[in-house]
Amino acid sequence: MNEMTTMAELRDVVLDPAKRRHYQLAWLSTVDHKRIGVLYMVTGLFFLIVGGIEALVIRLQLAVPNNNLVAPDTFNQLFTLHGTTMIFLVAMPLLFGFVNYILPLQIGARDMAFPRLNAFGYWCQPFGGILLHFSILAGGAPAVGWFSYAPLSETPYSSSPGVDYWAISLFVLGLGTISFAVNTIATVISCRAPGMTMRRLPLFTWMNFVNSFLILIALPVLNAGLAMILIDRQLDGHFFLPFRGGSAVLWQHIFWAFGHPEVYIVVLPAFGMISEIIPVFSRKPIFGYEFVAASTVAIVVLSSLVWGHHMFTVGMGRALDLFFIITSMLIAIPTGVKVLNWSATMIGGRIRFSVPMLFCIAFLVQFLCAGLTGISHASAALDWQTKNSYYLVAHFHFVFVGAIVFAMLGALPYWFPKMSGRMMSESLGKWTFWLWVIGFNMTFIIQHVLGLYGMPRRIFTYPDIPGWGWMNMVSTIGVFFMGAGTLVLVWNLAVSYFQGKIAGDNPWDAWTLEWATTSPPPHENFLALPPIHSRRPLWDITNPDRPDPIVGDDQVDLPDHNKTGVLAFLFSEVGFFGTLILAYLYFYAHPQAGPGPKELDLPRTLVFSVCLFASSFTFWRSEVALHKQLRGSMLGWLALTIALGAVFLGGQASEYWKLFQTGVDLSTNMFSTTFFTLTGFHGLHVLIGLITLLIFLWMAWQGDSAFAKFDTAFKCVGYYWHFVDIVWVFVLLTVYLLPLLR
Amino acid sequence: MTTYQFFTTAWTWNSIGLSLVILSCVAYWLAFGRQGRPLYFAGAIVVFLLAMVSPLSALADGYVFSAHMVQHILLVLIVPALLLLSLPRSFSLGPPLTYFNHPLIGWIAGVGAMWLWHAPALCNAAATSRIVLAIQTTSLLIMGSVFWWQVLAPREAQRLSPPAGIVYLFTACTACSVLGIILTFAPVSICPVYQQPVDRLGILSIIRGDWGLTSDRDQQIGGLLMWVPMCAIYAAAILAQMARWHSSPQPEQSNA
Numbered sequence: 001m002n003e004m005t006t007m008a009e010l011r012d013v014v015l016d017p018a019k020r021r022h023y024q025l026a027w028l029s030t031v032d033h034k035r036i037g038v039l040y041m042v043t044g045l046f047f048l049i050v051g052g053i054e055a056l057v058i059r060l061q062l063a064v065p066n067n068n069l070v071a072p073d074t075f076n077q078l079f080t081l082h083g084t085t086m087i088f089l090v091a092m093p094l095l096f097g098f099v100n101y102i103l104p105l106q107i108g109a110r111d112m113a114f115p116r117l118n119a120f121g122y123w124c125q126p127f128g129g130i131l132l133h134f135s136i137l138a139g140g141a142p143a144v145g146w147f148s149y150a151p152l153s154e155t156p157y158s159s160s161p162g163v164d165y166w167a168i169s170l171f172v173l174g175l176g177t178i179s180f181a182v183n184t185i186a187t188v189i190s191c192r193a194p195g196m197t198m199r200r201l202p203l204f205t206w207m208n209f210v211n212s213f214l215i216l217i218a219l220p221v222l223n224a225g226l227a228m229i230l231i232d233r234q235l236d237g238h239f240f241l242p243f244r245g246g247s248a249v250l251w252q253h254i255f256w257a258f259g260h261p262e263v264y265i266v267v268l269p270a271f272g273m274i275s276e277i278i279p280v281f282s283r284k285p286i287f288g289y290e291f292v293a294a295s296t297v298a299i300v301v302l303s304s305l306v307w308g309h310h311m312f313t314v315g316m317g318r319a320l321d322l323f324f325i326i327t328s329m330l331i332a333i334p335t336g337v338k339v340l341n342w343s344a345t346m347i348g349g350r351i352r353f354s355v356p357m358l359f360c361i362a363f364l365v366q367f368l369c370a371g372l373t374g375i376s377h378a379s380a381a382l383d384w385q386t387k388n389s390y391y392l393v394a395h396f397h398f399v400f401v402g403a404i405v406f407a408m409l410g411a412l413p414y415w416f417p418k419m420s421g422r423m424m425s426e427s428l429g430k431w432t433f434w435l436w437v438i439g440f441n442m443t444f445i446i447q448h449v450l451g452l453y454g455m456p457r458r459i460f461t462y463p464d465i466p467g468w469g470w471m472n473m474v475s476t477i478g479v480f481f482m483g484a485g486t487l488v489l490v491w492n493l494a495v496s497y498f499q500g501k502i503a504g505d506n507p508w509d510a511w512t513l514e515w516a517t518t519s520p521p522p523h524e525n526f527l528a529l530p531p532i533h534s535r536r537p538l539w540d541i542t543n544p545d546r547p548d549p550i551v552g553d554d555q556v557d558l559p560d561h562n563k564t565g566v567l568a569f570l571f572s573e574v575g576f577f578g579t580l581i582l583a584y585l586y587f588y589a590h591p592q593a594g595p596g597p598k599e600l601d602l603p604r605t606l607v608f609s610v611c612l613f614a615s616s617f618t619f620w621r622s623e624v625a626l627h628k629q630l631r632g633s634m635l636g637w638l639a640l641t642i643a644l645g646a647v648f649l650g651g652q653a654s655e656y657w658k659l660f661q662t663g664v665d666l667s668t669n670m671f672s673t674t675f676f677t678l679t680g681f682h683g684l685h686v687l688i689g690l691i692t693l694l695i696f697l698w699m700a701w702q703g704d705s706a707f708a709k710f711d712t713a714f715k716c717v718g719y720y721w722h723f724v725d726i727v728w729v730f731v732l733l734t735v736y737l738l739p740l741l742r
Numbered sequence: 743m744t745t746y747q748f749f750t751t752a753w754t755w756n757s758i759g760l761s762l763v764i765l766s767c768v769a770y771w772l773a774f775g776r777q778g779r780p781l782y783f784a785g786a787i788v789v790f791l792l793a794m795v796s797p798l799s800a801l802a803d804g805y806v807f808s809a810h811m812v813q814h815i816l817l818v819l820i821v822p823a824l825l826l827l828s829l830p831r832s833f834s835l836g837p838p839l840t841y842f843n844h845p846l847i848g849w850i851a852g853v854g855a856m857w858l859w860h861a862p863a864l865c866n867a868a869a870t871s872r873i874v875l876a877i878q879t880t881s882l883l884i885m886g887s888v889f890w891w892q893v894l895a896p897r898e899a900q901r902l903s904p905p906a907g908i909v910y911l912f913t914a915c916t917a918c919s920v921l922g923i924i925l926t927f928a929p930v931s932i933c934p935v936y937q938q939p940v941d942r943l944g945i946l947s948i949i950r951g952d953w954g955l956t957s958d959r960d961q962q963i964g965g966l967l968m969w970v971p972m973c974a975i976y977a978a979a980i981l982a983q984m985a986r987w988h989s990s991p992q993p994e995q996s997n998a
Contacts, residue, residue: 198905199988294984301912301977305919305970319959320926323966330974552990578920589929741862 031115032523036122037101038419043125044094045490050133051085052486054078056479059443063476065464075460076143077162081132083146084166087266088173089129091400094408095269096121096180099208102415103184105514105521106202108193108529113186113561117179124176128169135165142166145458147259148229150240150251155233164233167226174223181215182568184208190561193513195532199552202512202535203286204272207296211268214300216568218261220575225254228583231677236667239583239677245592245670249314254579256307263399264303268296270407271338274360277414278342280510281357282349285536285548288341295334302331312380313387321380328378335371339364354508355429359410362437366402370395373448388458391451394444401440409436409489416493417507421519422500428492432485439481446471511536566716570723573685577727580678581734587670588738594669597739599659608651609732612686615644616725619718626714631700638697641721645690652683675735682731685724692717745952748945752800759794763787774830782828789820794879804869805949807936808963815967817879818855819975822886826894833896842888843895845902845910852889853917855882856968860921865933889914893979904987908980915976922969926962936960 027035058078061069070078100122104112112118135141142162144153153163188201188209201209229251231237238244240251279286286292308316308324316324342364351357373395377383386392409432413424450471455462462468506515516538517526530537534548588597622637659665659672666676696717699710743751770783792798793816801809835843842848859865859878867874891900893907902910924932931937937957939946949955955963 290984290988293988294981297908297984298977298981301915301973301980305973317959317962319962319966323970327970582920582923585924586927 031111031119033100033104033112033115033118034419034521034525036118037097037099039122040093040097040100040125043122043129044090044092044097047085047089047093047129049486051082051090052483054082054085056483058082059476059479061460062462062472064473065462065469067461070460072460073140073143076145076458077136077141079458080142080145080148080162080166084132084142084170085129086400087146087262088170089125089132091266091404092173092177093125095266095404096177098273098408098411098415099184099269100180101419102514103205103208104187104191105418105517105525106205106512107188107191107196108513108526108532109187109191110525111191112183113191114183114565117183117565121176121179121183124172124179128173128176131165131172132169135162138165147252147255149255150229150232150246150248151242153229153251154241156241164230167230167233171223171226171230174219174226177215178219178223178569178572181212181219182565182572184212185216185568186561186565188212189564190558192556192558193529193532194556195537195554196513197552197554197556200532200535203275203289203292204269204512206293207268207272207275210296210300211265211272212568213571214261214265214268214303216572217300217304217575218258218265220572221254221579222258222262224576224579224583225251225258227681228254228677231666231673237673237677238667238670239673245587245590246673247586249311250583250586252311252314253307254583256310257304257579260307260310261303263396264299266404267399268299270363270404271296273407273411273414274342274363275338276510276512277356277360277410278345280414280508281352281354281360282346283352283509284345284349285511285539286341287344287347289535291337292341295337298334299331302327302334306331309378309380309383312383325378325380329375332371332375332378339368339371354413355424355426355433356410356414356508358430358433359406362433363403363406363410366398366406366440370398370402373398386451388456389451390447390455390457393457394447394451397444397447402444406436406440409433412489412493414508415514416496417500417503418514418519418521420497420500421503422496423503423507424496424500425492428488428495432489432492435481435485435488439478439483439485442478442481443475444478446474450475506538509542511539513537560712562712562716563719566719570719573723573727577681577730580674580681581730584674584678584734587674588734590670592669592671594671595659595662595664596671597735599662599664600675600736601655601658602736604651605655605732605736608648609728611644611651612648612725612728615641615648616722618644619721623714623718626711635697635700638693638700642690642693642697645686645693649683649686649690652679652686678731678735682724682727685727689717689721689724693721743944743948745948748800748943748948749797752797752943752945753795754799755795763791770828774833777830777832779828779830782824786821786824786828789816789824793817793821800943801949802869804935805939805943805945806955807933807957807960808955808967810869810933810936811964811967814856814859814882815972815975817882818852818886818889819972822883823890823894825883826887826890826896829896831896834900843891843900845892845906848889848892849910849914851885852914855885855889856918856921860925860932862932862934866935869933869935893983904983904990907983907986911976911980911983915973915980918972918976919969922965922967922972925965925968928961928965931957931961933961 027039030036030039057070058075061067061075100112100118104110133141138161140160140162142148142153142158142165144158144163144166148163148166151157188198188205228237228239232239232241232246238246240246240248242248275286275292305327306324308320309328312321312324342360373391377386377392377395413429416422416424450468453465453467453471455468462472503519505518507519508515513526513529513532514521516530530541533550533554534540535551536548540547618637618641622634622641625631625634625637656676664672666673696710696714767783767787770778770780793813798809798813802813842851859868859882864874864878868878869875892902892910895901901907
C-alpha cells in the first residue's frame with residue numbers, strides 16, 4: 001500500500017520513464033509477501049462487496065411474502081454464488097492476505113519461503129473468481145447450492161455450464177490454497193529468525209502453521225471430488241449418477257470430508273487474530289499459551305472425524321450417526337478451551353476498548369452463540385428437525401460472520417497501521433462496529449426463530465404465514481446496517497490511508513516482532529532483529545528489569561526450505577490419490593455388468609511396473625553421481641530414468657489402446673470410470689515428473705557452471721519421482737492384484 | 743440364556759493364559775523389583791485379562807466382529823503402552839534389539855498390525871483357530887510395543903522429539919482411519935466368519951435379537967471403532983506430546 005520508502009523512491013525517479021513503467025507494473029509482477037498480502041486483501045474486499053450485493057438481493061427478495069423481485073432460478077443462482085463467493089473468494093483470500101503480510105514479519109523472516117509460488121497462489125484467486133462469475137455470461141451461473149449435491153449437479157439435471165465453471169473455479173482456487181499452505185509450512189519451518197524456536201511462535205503464526213496442515217489434508221479431497229464431477233460432466237463418467245451405478249451419497253462424503261475441515265480452515269486464522277489482539281488490548285500475556293496452542297492441534301485432528309454430522313438426514317444408519325454425534329460433541333472441548341483462555345486473558349487486565357478490541361469482544365459473544373447452536377446440531381435427533389431450516393442458516397452465519405468476519409474487522413484496524421504507516425480513524429471505526437453489531441444480530445438472531453418456526457432455507461419465496469413476514473423484514477433491514485457499516489469501513493480505509501495519524505513503529509505497544517520494524521516495513525522487512533528469548537521479544541526490550549520467562553533454548557534448526565516445501569506438497573498428494581483409490585474401492589465392491597478387472601493384462605502391467613520401480617533405483621544412482629560430481633554418469637543414469645519412465649507410460653498407453661479397441665472407454669461402466677480416472681491421474685503425474693526430469697537433463701547437458709548447484713533441487717525432484725512410484729504400488733495393489741483374492 | 747447370564751458366565755479362564763500372566767508378574771518383579779512402576783504393569787495385566795478372559799473374548803471368538811475390534815485395539819494400543827510405561831526409567835534395549843529402534847519400523851509395525859490382521863483370510867483364521875489366535879495375540883503385543891517405543895521409550899533420548907512424535911502419531915492415525923473407513927463402508931464382509939457364527943454358546947439369538955446386532959451393523963461398528971475411538975487414542979497421545987514439548991525443562995536464566 002502506501003509504502004513510504006517506495007513513495008520517496010518514486011519521487012526521486014519520477015522522471016525516469018523506464019523505472020516509472022516498472023513501478024506501475026510492480027503491483028502486478030510483485031513477489032513481495034507484503035504486496036501480495038495487500039493484493040489478497042483487496043481482492044477479498046472486492047468480492048466481499050460482490051457477495052454482499054448478492055446477499056442483499058436475496059434478502060430483498062425474502063423481505064415480504066409472495067415476492068417476485070427475482071425469478072426462482074435467479075434466486076438459486078444467487079445463493080449458490082453468494083455461498084461460494086463468501087467462502088472461497090472472501091474469507092479465504094482476506095485471511096490469507098493477513099497471514100501473508102503478518103506471518104513472515106512475526107517470525108522475523110525476509111519473505112515467504114517461495115515468493116514466486118506465493119504470487120502464483122495469489123493470482124489463482126482473481127482467476128478463480130472471474131471463472132466463477134463468468135458463468136453468468138456463459139449460459140447461467142450454477143444454481144445447485146455451494147455444496148453442489150449430486151445428482152442435481154450432474155448434466156441430466158443441470159445442463160447449463162454453470163456447474164462446470166463452479167468446479168473449475170474451485171479447482172483453481174484449491175490449487176492456489178494448497179500452494180499457499182505449502183509456502184506457509186516451509187516459511188515457518190525453514191525461515192525463522194535466530195532465537196525464534198517453534199515453542200516461541202506467536203499464536204497467530206502457530207495457528208496458521210497448524211492450519212496449513214489442515215488445508216493439505218482437506219483441500220486435496222475436494223480437488224479429487226471436483227475432478228470426479230468434471231469427469232462425470234465432461235467425459236460422461238458416472239461417479240455420482242445413481243442410475244448409472246454411481247453414488248450420490250459418495251459426493252456428500254467427499255464434499256463434507258473437505259467441507260467440515262474447511263470451517264476450521266477459515267476459523268483458525270481468525271482464532272489466531274483474536275489470540276494476538278486480546279492480550280495486547282488487555283495488557284496481559286495470553287492466559288495458557290500452551291493450552292491455546294495444543295487445542296489447535298486437537299481441533300485439526302478431530303475436525304477430520306466429524307464430517308458425518310452434515311449427513312444425519314441422509315440415512316447413514318444409527319451406528320454411524322452415533323459416532324459422528326460423539327466426535328462432533330468432542331470438538332466443542334478444544335474450542336471451549338480457547339474461549340475460556342481468551343476470557344481469562346481479559347480478566348484482571350487493563351482493557352483498552354479500542355476498535356480492534358471491541359470487535360474481539362463481539363467475536364467472543366457471537367462465537368459462543370455459534371458454538372452453542374453448533375452443539376445442538378451435533379445431536380442427530382434435533383438435527384433432523386432443524387436441518388435445512390433457517391436455524392441452520394443462522395448457525396453458520398454466526399460462525400462465518402459473527403466470528404470470522406468480526407475477527408477480520410478487528411484485525412484490520414489492528415494491523416492497518418503496520419501496513420500503511422497510518423492509524424485508522426477510531427470514531428469511524430466505532431461507527432462500523434456498532435453498525436455491524438446491530439445489523440448482524442438483527443439479521444441473524446431472528447433467523448434462529450424463523451428456522452424453529454419451520455422456514456426452510458433456499459426457498460425463493462414463502463406464503464404469508466403469521467409471523468414469517470415481519471421476522472423476514474427485520475432480518476432484511478439488518479443487512480442494510482451491515483452494508484452501511486461496510487461503506488463506512490471503505491470510507492475509513494480511504495481517508496486513513498491518505499490522512500490518518502502517523503502510526504509509528506508500534507502504536508499499540510504490542511510485543512510480537514512485526515512491531516519491531518518500521519510502519520510500513522522496508523522491502524527487506526527488518527534492518528536488525530531484536531534478541532528473541534521468549535514469546536514477547538518486544539516486552540523484554542521495554543521491560544529489561546522483568547522480562548518474560550525464557551522459553552526453551554535458543555537453538556533453531558532450519559531444514560532446507562525446498563525439501564520442506566516438496567514434502568508438504570507430496571503430503572497433499574496423498575489425500576488426492578487416497579480419495580481416488582477409496583472411490584475405486586467403493587465401486588469395486590459393487591461389481592457391475594460389463595468390463596471389470598479381468599480385462600486387464602496383469603503380467604504385462606507387472607513388466608511395465610518393474611520398469612517404473614527400476615526408475616526409482618536409477619534415479620538414486622543419478623543422485624549419487626551428482627553428489628560425487630560425476631557429470632557423465634549422472635547424465636547416463638538420468639537418461640535411463642527418463643527412458644524407464646517413458647516405457648512405463650508407453651505400457652499404460654498400450655493398455656488404454658487395447659481397452660479402447662474392445663469398446664471400453666471411460667463411460668462404459670463404473671469400473672472403467674474409476675479405472676481410467678485413477679490410472680489416468682497417476683499417468684499424468686508420471687508425465688509431469690518426466691517433463692521435470694527432461695528439464696534437469698537439459699540443464700545438466702547445457703552447462704557445468706550451474707551443475708553443482710542443483711544438488712538440493714535434484715533431491716526434491718527425487719522425492720516427487722519416488723512418491724509417484726509409491727503411489728503406483730498402491731494402484732497396482734488395488735486395481736491389479738486385489739481381484740486375485742476374489 | 744439371558745444377557746445377564748452371559749456376562750456372568752462367559753469368563754474363559756484357561757490355565758495356559760493364567761499361568762503366563764502369573765509368570766510375567768513374577769518375572770516383572772524379579773527383573774525390576776522396586777525400580778518398576780507396578781501400577782502401570784497392573785493396568786496392563788488387567789486390560790490384557792479384560793481382552794482375553796472376559797465375555798468380550800467370548801464374543802470376539804467368532805461371534806461379534808466389533809468385539810473382536812475392541813480386543814484388537816486393547817491388545818495393540820493399550821496393553822503395550824501400559825507395558826512400556828511400567829518399565830523403569832533406566833531401562834534400555836540390549837544391542838540386538840536396538841535394530842527395531844527406527845521410526846519407520848515402529849510406524850510400519852503399528853499400522854501393519856491393523857492392516858495385516860484384517861486381511862479376510864487372516865482375520866478368519868484368527869477367529870477360528872486357537873493357534874493362529876495365539877500367534878495373533880503375541881504379534882499384536884509385540885508390534886504394538888515396537889510402535890509405542892518411539893514415543894514411550896523409558897529413556898527420553900530414545901524417544902522421538904515431540905514434533906516428530908506428533909507427525910508419527912498423526913500419520914499412523916490417518917493410516918488406521920483409512921482402514922476404519924473401508925471397514926465401515928464395505929458392502930462385503932471383511933471377516934466372513936462373523937457373518938454366520940457357529941453358535942457354540944447358544945447366544946446368537948441374544949446378539950441378533952436382544953441387542954439388534956445384525957452382521958452388517960456389526961461390521962460397521964467394528965470399522966467405526968477402528969476409525970473414531972482409535973483416533974481418539976492417537977489424538978490423546980498427540981496432546982501428550984504437546985504437553986511433553988511445552989514442559990521440557992527451562993534453560994538456566996543466563997540470557998535474562
